Amino acid sequence: MPEINEELRKMQNTYEKILEDLPETRESVIPALQLVQKSRGYLPGDGLEFIADYTDTPLANVYSIATFYSQFYLEPQGEHTVKVCQGTACHIKGANEIYEALLGKLGIAPGEVTPDGKFTLTTVRCLGACSLAPVMMVDDKVYGNQTPDEARDVLDEYRD
Amino acid sequence: MSEELNTKKTQVLSEDGVVKIMVCAGTGCQSSGSLEVFDRLQEEIDDLDENIKVGLLSDNGNEDINEVEVEISGCHGFCDEGPLVRVDPMGILYTNVVVDDVESIVEDTLKRGKLAEDLCYRSADGTLYAKEEEIPFYKGQRRLVLGNLGEIDPESIESYKETGGYNALEKALTDMTPKEVWGEVLNAGLRGRGGAGFPTGKKWQFTYEEDADQKYVIANCDEGDPGAFMDRSLTEGDPHRVIEGITIAGYAIEATKGFIYVRAEYPLAVKRVNKAIDDAYENGYLGEDIFGSGFDFDLEVKRGAGAFVCGEETALISSIEGRAGRPQPRPPYPAQSGLYGQPTTINNVETLGNVPMIIRNGSDWYSSIGSENSPGTKTFAITGDVANTGLIEVPMGITMREIIYDVAGGMDSDRDFKAVQIGGPSGGCLPEKHLDIPLGFDSLQEVGAMVGSGGLVVMDENSCMVNVAKFFLNFIQDESCGKCTPCRDGTKRMLEILERLTEGEAKPNDIDRLEELSHYVKESSLCGLGQTAPNPVLSTLRYFRDEYEAHLEGRCPAGVCFDHE
Ligand SMILES: Cc1cc2nc3c(=O)[nH]c(=O)nc-3n(C[C@H](O)[C@H](O)[C@H](O)COP(=O)(O)O)c2cc1C
Numbered sequence: 001m002p003e004i005n006e007e008l009r010k011m012q013n014t015y016e017k018i019l020e021d022l023p024e025t026r027e028s029v030i031p032a033l034q035l036v037q038k039s040r041g042y043l044p045g046d047g048l049e050f051i052a053d054y055t056d057t058p059l060a061n062v063y064s065i066a067t068f069y070s071q072f073y074l075e076p077q078g079e080h081t082v083k084v085c086q087g088t089a090c091h092i093k094g095a096n097e098i099y100e101a102l103l104g105k106l107g108i109a110p111g112e113v114t115p116d117g118k119f120t121l122t123t124v125r126c127l128g129a130c131s132l133a134p135v136m137m138v139d140d141k142v143y144g145n146q147t148p149d150e151a152r153d154v155l156d157e158y159r160d
Numbered sequence: 161m162s163e164e165l166n167t168k169k170t171q172v173l174s175e176d177g178v179v180k181i182m183v184c185a186g187t188g189c190q191s192s193g194s195l196e197v198f199d200r201l202q203e204e205i206d207d208l209d210e211n212i213k214v215g216l217l218s219d220n221g222n223e224d225i226n227e228v229e230v231e232i233s234g235c236h237g238f239c240d241e242g243p244l245v246r247v248d249p250m251g252i253l254y255t256n257v258v259v260d261d262v263e264s265i266v267e268d269t270l271k272r273g274k275l276a277e278d279l280c281y282r283s284a285d286g287t288l289y290a291k292e293e294e295i296p297f298y299k300g301q302r303r304l305v306l307g308n309l310g311e312i313d314p315e316s317i318e319s320y321k322e323t324g325g326y327n328a329l330e331k332a333l334t335d336m337t338p339k340e341v342w343g344e345v346l347n348a349g350l351r352g353r354g355g356a357g358f359p360t361g362k363k364w365q366f367t368y369e370e371d372a373d374q375k376y377v378i379a380n381c382d383e384g385d386p387g388a389f390m391d392r393s394l395t396e397g398d399p400h401r402v403i404e405g406i407t408i409a410g411y412a413i414e415a416t417k418g419f420i421y422v423r424a425e426y427p428l429a430v431k432r433v434n435k436a437i438d439d440a441y442e443n444g445y446l447g448e449d450i451f452g453s454g455f456d457f458d459l460e461v462k463r464g465a466g467a468f469v470c471g472e473e474t475a476l477i478s479s480i481e482g483r484a485g486r487p488q489p490r491p492p493y494p495a496q497s498g499l500y501g502q503p504t505t506i507n508n509v510e511t512l513g514n515v516p517m518i519i520r521n522g523s524d525w526y527s528s529i530g531s532e533n534s535p536g537t538k539t540f541a542i543t544g545d546v547a548n549t550g551l552i553e554v555p556m557g558i559t560m561r562e563i564i565y566d567v568a569g570g571m572d573s574d575r576d577f578k579a580v581q582i583g584g585p586s587g588g589c590l591p592e593k594h595l596d597i598p599l600g601f602d603s604l605q606e607v608g609a610m611v612g613s614g615g616l617v618v619m620d621e622n623s624c625m626v627n628v629a630k631f632f633l634n635f636i637q638d639e640s641c642g643k644c645t646p647c648r649d650g651t652k653r654m655l656e657i658l659e660r661l662t663e664g665e666a667k668p669n670d671i672d673r674l675e676e677l678s679h680y681v682k683e684s685s686l687c688g689l690g691q692t693a694p695n696p697v698l699s700t701l702r703y704f705r706d707e708y709e710a711h712l713e714g715r716c717p718a719g720v721c722f723d724h725e
């Protein structure tokens with residue numbers, strides 16, 4: 001048991017560090033979730049508990065906020081997040097074909113992680129690059145004017 | 161001085177022979193590689209000898225220059241021709257610039273004073289345009305709110321000040337009472353650019369008249385319309401304008417604290433506004449006793465977390481308070497009881513972007529632009545099947561036909577125009593026969609659409625209107641917060657019908673049922689999301705009913721549904 005406590009304390013310290021600039025109030029729940037996710041890549045259970053404690057907010061509320069907003073993930077994500085835009089402009093320009101091509105290539109369902117842990121594939125509503133529709137984004141990089149073939153090739157660049 | 165004179169001033173801002181090269185760092189151009197172009201330009205310029213010649217198109221003929229500056233700029237709006245590089249003081253615009261073109265810019269334009277013709281925009285008939293302002297895309301526009309975009313460095317407060325920035329704040333704080341400020345905005349006739357078109361001066365007056373120890377003002381940069389990026393471009397490209405606008409609003413309603421609420425997907429906007437806020441504090445435009453007027457104002461950025469409904473004002477307030485963003489019934493309106501129960505004004509960022517020039521140039525000047533009931537200009541993100549997509553700003557009163565055929569250059573193929581979707585998920589689709597209606601808040605509402613926040617998607621005959629309606633309903637289903645039944649379940653039933661229609665499994669009375677449900681959801685939903693959600697369905701039913709009927713018979717005239725798999 002002592003190692004587990006040790007682990008726990010270490011994690012607690014990490015969270016404390018991540019959140020140190022935030023006031024310990026309820027308004028901090030959303031910014032806290034954003035910070036923890038940024039650092040851990042998703043929102044682990046112990047992170048939610050820590051935030052509940054820190055902001056003096058019931059855990060159930062923290063959980064319901066985390067599930068309300070689409071930006072938050074409660075499960076670990078792939079190493080690279082691929083987002084295919086499903087905004088209006090991209091829809092008109094055939095975004096669905098890109099999305100289906102990538103789902104086919106990766107062989108996963110939306111929101112799942114590939115078995116090798118490399119990719120998560122999701123959709124997003126407008127990346128603000130509508131002039132380049134259809135658009136997709138890998139991590140923070142935007143790729144415009146995609147065809148299904150080009151989009152598949154883009155993923156290969158992230159393979160190695 | 162008028163706003164346009166101010167803009168001109170920046171263009172000829174060639175103090176002592178300085179040539180300024182501005183590389184667009186808007187989202188569109190960045191994703192086409194503009195930052196690499198910027199880096200290469202910087203390297204090349206660092207290597208240059210002094211005494212380079214630049215004289216091309218300049219008013220003074222050839223002249224020696226001794227300095228070249230490379231800067232980034234906000235979005236020019238001409239996104240599908242990006243990456244864009246502008247050379248000032250001449251006002252040359254180079255389009256589709258890639259890293260390998262940098263050499264030609266340096267060798268031809270900077271050293272020899274020649275135009276790099278290959279990089280200039282050519283219209284479909286082959287005409288070459290050297291100067292940005294002469295390109296047809298810009299000619300039909302009136303860029304006031306977006307006037308600085310592409311011309312100033314969004315990360316430099318100095319750059320903003322050179323255009324007359326913060327003069328309006330000074331004037332408001334030192335020459336005017338709060339009542340005079342909201343009175344001026346009221347007289348100007350400015351109406352909210354966030355969708356509903358409510359008179360801004362009225363909103364400020366209501367909040368001003370509330371008696372409270374603490375009031376708040378919030379700038380709404382949530383931009384939920386999934387096909388629009390005006391607010392993003394403004395906030396990224398000219399953040400100080402938004403800050404100046406919200407601070408003036410704070411003064412007018414006697415609020416000492418403001419928030420700018422920025423959508424989760426806009427990290428660059430967050431970064432730019434945060435930097436701008438820091439600089440404004442440092443220059444004394446935020447904080448205590450601004451311009452020695454005794455007025456204190458603090459400003460902070462709040463980030464959204466990915467929920468369309470949070471653009472709705474009461475949901476937005478819940479979100480800032482740290483709760484799930486679910487709307488509250490109104491009344492009470494935020495003006496009476498908003499953030500933490502205190503009187504609060506919420507305005508869209510574009511609305512606030514109009515404020516400094518109203519204060520600077522006066523309400524008479526402002527109300528002379530645009531149309532009588534809808535003064536001023538409106539920004540749009542025009543996308544879809546037109547030749548020139550991008551970000552535009554046009555005077556109210558212009559017709560949709562002028563926007564599509566003059567500004568955006570008409571359709572991008574020889575396929576015919578079919579419909580223009582305006583107003584996003586709350587708006588509607590207009591057919592050819594309504595293209596000549598003058599743009600205005602009330603005129604569009606009469607034909608079942610709305611100005612909305614500014615998404616404009618042009619579709620040709622290859623688009624299926626039933627499919628478009630399904631697209632928006634799908635979006636609404638994802639984004640309904642689930643609080644009220646009409647919106648949660650009603651839109652679900654509607655979506656199911658649209659799915660049946662597009663999959664060839666519709667029942668004979670499905671169209672009537674869809675219409676009934678639309679009216680029910682519209683009338684009984686709690687907030688604007690549900691109340692406007694049926695609009696895309698109702699407007700397509702109104703103008704393209706034959707297409708729905710064709711789907712009943714298992715036929716998709718546009719060839720999008722059924723055999724698509
Ligand atoms: C579902 C829904 C979404 C909205 N999204 C936005 C938005 O993204 N941006 C915005 O400025 N206003 C949005 N609004 C309108 C706001 O509630 C509010 O009216 C507006 O911010 C007021 O600013 P204005 O008077 O300057 O237009 C939305 C309204 C609804 C019902």
Ligand code: FES
Binds near residue numbers: 130
């Ligand atoms: S709709 Fe895809 S980037 Fe805007």
